[in-house]
Amino acid sequence: MNDFCHRGELIPDKIDIMCSICSEVWYNFINIEKLRETINTHTKIVGRVKKLESIPDASKRTNGKVTIVYLDENDSKKTVSVQLAKDDYNKAIEAHESGSHVEVIGEIEDNGKRKKLMTAESFSIID
Incomplete structure (x- = not known):
């Protein structure tokens, strides 16, 4: 058996087996993350x-x-x-207070998680 872990430390055989298991789990974790790629979609939401x-x-x-x-x-x-930005944020405050609809045009970042982020190119109140 190999006397070195992936960090280059001298270790006993039992720990080397554990280290190999950890490496395999880490490898599987990386593969899962690759499946969850970020997709950017240009869109308009209201x-x-x-x-x-x-x-x-x-x-x-x-x-x-x-x-x-x-x-x-x-x-x-x-x-x-x-x-x-500050001016658009002030518009958002106004829309929130009045219950108005807003329109946002930009890129939605979908990374497979529940919470989505959007980069706004334009923001306006439409009601």
């Missing part, structure tokens, strides 16, 4: 602002993150988080 996140002091605010609820092409409720 929805409502569900959540606002930014620093509390509005005078120091330069941007903010909003969560938008929208219906996909199958009429399933979806959420997406969008990072917005």
Whole structure:
């Protein structure tokens, strides 16, 4: 048996077997991550602002993150988080207060996880 682990440390045979198992598990983990590739889709969504996140002091605010609820092409409720510049974030605050719909055009990043992120090219209130 090999007396060295993948880190180059001298180890007994039993630990070497454990190290081989760890390497196999790590390899399988990497394969699973490769299956979960990120797909970017350019799209337009229309929805409502569900959540606002930014620093509390509005005078120091330069941007903010909003969560938008929208219906996909199958009429399933979806959420997406969008990072917005200060002016667009202020529009999102206004839309949230009035319950207005917003339109966001940009790239949705789908990495197979439940939470999706969107890079906004444009943000507007449509109600």
